[in-house]
Amino acid sequence: MNMIEAINSAMDVAMERDPMVTVLGEDVGYFGGVFRATAGLQKKYGKTRVFDTPITECGIAGVAVGMAAYGLRPVPEIQFADYIYPALDQLVSEAARLRYRSAGEFTAPITVRSPFGGGIFGGQTHSQSPEGIFTHVSGLKTVIPSTPYDAKGLLIAAIEDNDPVIFFEPKRIYNGPFDGHYDRPISPWSKHEGSEVPEGYYTVPLGKAAVRREGGDVTILAYGTMVHVVLGVVNDLGIDAEVIDLRTLLPLDIETIDASVMKTGRCVVVHEATRTSGFGAELAALVQERCFYHLEAPVARVTGFDTPYPHSLEWAYFPGPVRIGKALKRILED
Known part of the structure; x- marks a missing residue:
């Protein structure tokens, strides 16, 4: 699998195992995501578990917080990490602190997926790397995979985690890793280690x-x-x-x-x-x-x-x- 396929497989496995797992975001349903990471999930699990949202990142994050407090395990997608800033207040002030503010009565098992970084000539609004903002926030976990195998295992582990996880996906290697040159695949390591991805369930520990x-x-x-x-x-x-x-x-x-x-x-x-x-x-x-x-x-x-x-x-x-x-x-x- 490439990384996109591994991420899709992770959500499929998680949704099949747990009916509380729900996917939401812009274009994640019928269209299957701008990078096709959610392709086929709405057809398999229905529109109540995989649904499109308006273009409102603060709304996506806010809805996810409420869903998590209610007992669901939402997996919201922010279409590009560059657009995650309107959701900061919900993620920082609500999701990251819900467990502490409620003395453990509520948790926020939210996994926020978002493509990040450069590699597609997206410029200032489609290529940013904002991970440092989230590593500053107590209560949030921040995950960035580098291989398809890790992407699937880490994403399943993140979905099963009871704390909010920011899951950044490096889109430059969505379809395969390359080094600083356009035309040259990276070392042989990338061809056989990390691209062999099991079909079923497994996790990579956070x-x-x-x-x-x-x-x-x-x-x-x-x-x-x-x-x-x-x-x-x-x-x-x-x-x-x-x-x-x-x-x-x-x-x-x-x-x-x-x-x-x-x-x-x-x-x-x-x-x-x-x-x-x-x-x-x-x-x-x-x-x-x-x-x-x-x-x-x-x-x-x-x-x-x-x-x-x-x-x-x-x-x-x-x-x-x-x-x-x-x-x-x-x-x-x-």
């Missing part, structure tokens, strides 16, 4: 990172599309890097990060979002606080730029082989 490549010279922390880009770079350069796919930003698998950095003595963080206040800043601070006496060089970050998202210069905005390669060479020389 809060557990995956070591995609073992190494001894430097630890690279990445998630989503950047995992594939990083793997391509280190394979091309022949660097003995340990590549950790975070998979879940919150809860964060800090133990796996600690063990790797204490082994390698160096750390590079790579993400597509803007640099200032990006999640990489939190990762760099944690590594410095916890692994300071093991570090041989300062923690480095390779990120998007602190500019509005460029439409025509999208590929230059991404952390790619040149910028990642320079950071790795620089940190290995320190």
